[in-house]
Amino acid sequence: MLSSFVFSLLLSFLSLVQADDFSDTGLTRASWIWNPEPNLQTTAPIGNVAFLKTFATPSGKSAISATIAVTADNNYTMWVNGQPIGSGDNWQTARFLTAQLNTSTNVFAVLATNQAAGAPVDANPAGMIAAITVHYADNSSDLILTDNSWLAASTIPANFTTAADVSAFTGAEVAATYGQGVWGTASNSLETPNTLNLTGSSWIWSTSSADINAPVGSIGFRKTITSPSGKTATSATILAAADNTFQLFLNDEYIGAPPHDDNGAATTGSWHFAQRFTVDLTEQTNAINIVATNFKAQADGGTTAAGLLAVVRVAYSDGSTQTFVSDASWLAGAATTTPLAFVAMSDNALVPAIVQVAYGSQPWGQLSIADALDAREVPGDNGPGDDSVSDSQSQSAQPGSSQSGGGSSSPTGSANVNAPAPTTNAAGPRIRAPPLLIPLLSFSVFGFSRLIL
Template identity: 30%
Template sequence: MALLVIYAFCSLLLASFVHSAPDPVSASNATANLAPAATSPLTFAASKWIWTASSTAGATVSLRKGFTPPLGKSLIAAEIIVTADSHLTFYVNGEYVGSGTPPNRGRFAQRFCVDLLPSFNVFAATGITPAPATDGGLLATILLRYSDFTTSTIVTDSSWRAHAGTPLGFEQLSFDDTAWPVAGVAGSFGDAPWLEVNIPADPPVITFDRAQWIWTDVVPASGTLPAGQRAFRRTFTPAPGQVPMSANIIIAVDNLYTLYVNGVEVGASNGFKVAHHHVVNFAPTTSEIVLAVLATNSAASTAGLLLAMEVNMVPSGRVNCTAGAFLLSDAGWVSTKGAIPTGFEQPGFDDSAWPAVVAEANYPAAPWGTNTIAAPSAPVNV
């Protein structure tokens, strides 16, 4: 009997030790999750521009890629860079991930971090064929992460499938795409008409490429505008699950500006030949970014606002992956021509009645020409 008691006691001690001892795999995961935010060196070098074999301008195209990991492998997440010409909408396993608006330009990629199912996963996208119809294309690189800390890569190529239109449920795991034709390869990365693509990165490299000089919707043919102040606004809403971390903004205004981000004054200056570089850090509770600019035309002359922003984001619950997006000055902004409303710079201000701005010219058009970009200012916390 005594031996049985001693045996039971020892068994309890051993069970307690096993239960409380740290699991080496869990410990490794904990260490990995504490890694600082970083941008993986993803590129489009091996990716192809893909589309349907034929499509008309303005038509919607759907594309899909199913992926099953090798035997013995288990997927956990993916880091994705993707763009489309034009109007990208992207899904993973039937869930909306994000879109390419703003801006609707194939030269600007979106960067997403998403969780994956351990086994079969489906990546799907829609786009709208631009004019000319030969310019349509989807470009993507997807970095897959496995539970054993290894990675592999998927690129857009002829292994994807493409279909004209948007069949109901095409983005879902259960959708049968075996009757869809394989995607046509429209070109390699770097080919015309798309050429280079800007990719969100950390640290960012930001330019005025494809930004437009904008003003209110009363720009005359002469380009000469009256002296006075005008207010401009643009709202950026992150993709689901992506939390804004920081933004780099470059801005030039003919003639004077005050820039606000989520109601906080970030900077003010004059002149347009030297663009100013503002850095903004966001609180972890930030759900959207509202840009507001008070612009002044000092005398009857040309007037314009030029801005480019790159936003770096992190997905909820993940710190070792950086997502990102771009926002430019374009016809998606709104402006008022009358008296400047009190509180126009605040996130909650209702600008739904403001008319859209006019895009005056693409950077670096005359009369403004090229800009030099000043060194970044000290970060502002918002």
């Protein structure tokens, strides 16, 4: 748990630092890139282009997380190691994303769309720009900028986000450095950070003493939220973490899961990071369904600690918000074999969840937060991925050293990702990206390559 503890301290330190300007993100040193085409700044063809950047952690270092500033003309979706983390459709505003990383090698993938400016066949400028700060366990960092070392492809293979097959890719072309070309310095808006955190929540499970040991298997949890009289729910930000992993559903729709990890000794378990989703709600009643899975101990196949942690902030049409935390008001089911079986259960078949410990207490301590994109917004993804949870997977004996497994969602076919996005409005197709938790101030510290804190 050392890496998670160090990263939590790092975030606490960053909260004392004030951002200076847009250049603090590192984006001002990046370049607009695209698939090689003549005249990218004037007549780039409409359609999708995929980008890949594989980054190997330097010897002697362990990567923990990445903070990312990214935008594209016209819109984009971004993945890290196959996990969708965010999207955006306003190229003039850079979004800030946070991702959990593998300790050694990590793959950053972007699917960007050049939208028609007028008639469906009109060509126009196209580009994607990003600055990625990789944070290490020793508090140092590296800065990755978009340039011609990135790979690009307009013929996009299925599951391109894992970089398993790069035969269709070629070196990206630099259309312009930041501040130059048709984009100029127009992309200089900074997204307002989301400050929702895990304070006040509790680790819950279906049995007592689960913070010490719990049976292997999957348990479903539910929180039904009804809008107060006179209010209309519009959206929610959901923070969720589970030891070992979980699948999140809104009502009966699959929303997402943590990144998959191989439960290896060199991997930071997915439970170290609460996943943050932003979802649209129905106006009156919404059921948050989370199916959490506890794996057997890696060493001896025995029992191990288990828990679910969650915070839900509901936004209403009048501008007000209401926050709900995981506690004894949540309902829990018996052991279940499939998430959809739990989602279909009535409340009468469930019992109150049992509080284990307050957030921040052992054996889990403080967690970091990583972004995750609503699966309904992911191109080519319509439900739980192939990495579905399995009770037979194993973990280390205790949360302090466990490495969890989990589900991930990624494009499942080339047909969806290759088709040009529909022209729903002048700004491009509606691709909603969640607001980001990591404050802008973080980039005033990490805006420089290999800066050692």
